[in-house]
Amino acid sequence: MKQSSDLSKKPGIDIEALLKGDQRAFEHLVVSESPRLFRVIMRILNDEAEAENVLQETFLQAYLGLDTFRKESKFTTWLYAIGINLARASFRKSKRLSSLDEHDIDRMQPTFSRGMFSQTFEQWNPQQLAEKSERQRVVHDAIDQLPDDYRTVVILRDIEEHSTDDVSKMLDISGGAVRVRLHRARQALRSMLETHFRD
Amino acid sequence: MNPLKLVFRPFMRGPSCEDVNRFLCEYMEGTLPEKTRAKFQAHLSNCSACISYFEQYKATVEMVNEQKAISIPDQLVERTLDFLKANIHRN
Numbered sequence: 001m002k003q004s005s006d007l008s009k010k011p012g013i014d015i016e017a018l019l020k021g022d023q024r025a026f027e028h029l030v031v032s033e034s035p036r037l038f039r040v041i042m043r044i045l046n047d048e049a050e051a052e053n054v055l056q057e058t059f060l061q062a063y064l065g066l067d068t069f070r071k072e073s074k075f076t077t078w079l080y081a082i083g084i085n086l087a088r089a090s091f092r093k094s095k096r097l098s099s100l101d102e103h104d105i106d107r108m109q110p111t112f113s114r115g116m117f118s119q120t121f122e123q124w125n126p127q128q129l130a131e132k133s134e135r136q137r138v139v140h141d142a143i144d145q146l147p148d149d150y151r152t153v154v155i156l157r158d159i160e161e162h163s164t165d166d167v168s169k170m171l172d173i174s175g176g177a178v179r180v181r182l183h184r185a186r187q188a189l190r191s192m193l194e195t196h197f198r199d
Numbered sequence: 200m201n202p203l204k205l206v207f208r209p210f211m212r213g214p215s216c217e218d219v220n221r222f223l224c225e226y227m228e229g230t231l232p233e234k235t236r237a238k239f240q241a242h243l244s245n246c247s248a249c250i251s252y253f254e255q256y257k258a259t260v261e262m263v264n265e266q267k268a269i270s271i272p273d274q275l276v277e278r279t280l281d282f283l284k285a286n287i288h289r290n
Contacts, residue, residue, distance in 0.1 A: 026283075027280060030276060030279055030280055030283065031276050034271075034275055034276045034279055035271045035275070035276075038269070038271060038272075038275060039269040039271075042269045043266075043269065048272060052272065052275065052278070052279075055275070055279060056278070056279050056282040056283070059279060059282075059283055060282070060283060060286050060287065063283065063287055064287070110220060110252065112215075112216060112217040112220070114215075115215025115216060115217045115218070116215065116216050116217070116248070117216050117220075117248040117249075117252065120248065120251070121248065121251040121252050121255060122251075123251065123254075124254065124255050124258055126258055126262060132265070133267075135262060135265075136262075136265065136266060136267050139262045139263055139265075139266065140266060140267070143263065143266075154263060158260055158263045158264055159263060159264060159266050161264075164228065179224045179225060179228070180224075182224055183221075183223060183224040186223075186224070186256060186259055186260060186263075187256070189259050189263065190255050190256055190259040193259060193262070194255070197258070
């Protein structure tokens, strides 16, 4: 790693220095991005020790692959794409498979007849589960049941609040595909939560 | 023909519940074209089934968003930097 002296003066990440293999610029990246990237990886894996291993491996792969960064996205988006891929691979290896498949997601979408809803929807009362922690557990369990592709989009868009454009680059899919997955995931979650929150 | 015009063609005459449902994500994101958004809102404010469904859809998104914060392990950054120092030279 090469050394540089002026990075401590910069508030942001110096991408040019990073791409030249500057050690302090890379350390700056690790310090500033570790917490947020760890949260994303942890939400995918639900395993703190493994999430830390994946975080470390992510930075290592990023450093060793700096010359493969094409500047087609933000550097941090590229970094997150590496982390998300590694986390999803680790999740698949752990064989903690989601309990729902694509057919289940299809079944949980609303149905229509001649363009109109073919079912009615009773009012919800999320306060039914008075404790916020209990509500969070029910919702967490529902998210965990989603197939991997859907769960990842929900984590990135609706929990970690990355933009559709960033998520599309992180997952290497179109913005339209992100919206379709997110919409189908939300509708499946709505269907799963219905029994808990019906008035 | 502009492909967007084709996608939003149902909105020319007035969208059905199914049309509205298909674009709930774009509606919440604020990415619908202005005229489409106006027709979308006109339908949403007059259709009780769509109102009820949209309320549940929004509540779902809000509850997903209030997921518990993830705590960051102590010394996470320090351990990561140590790991990198040990492994970068090895590679």
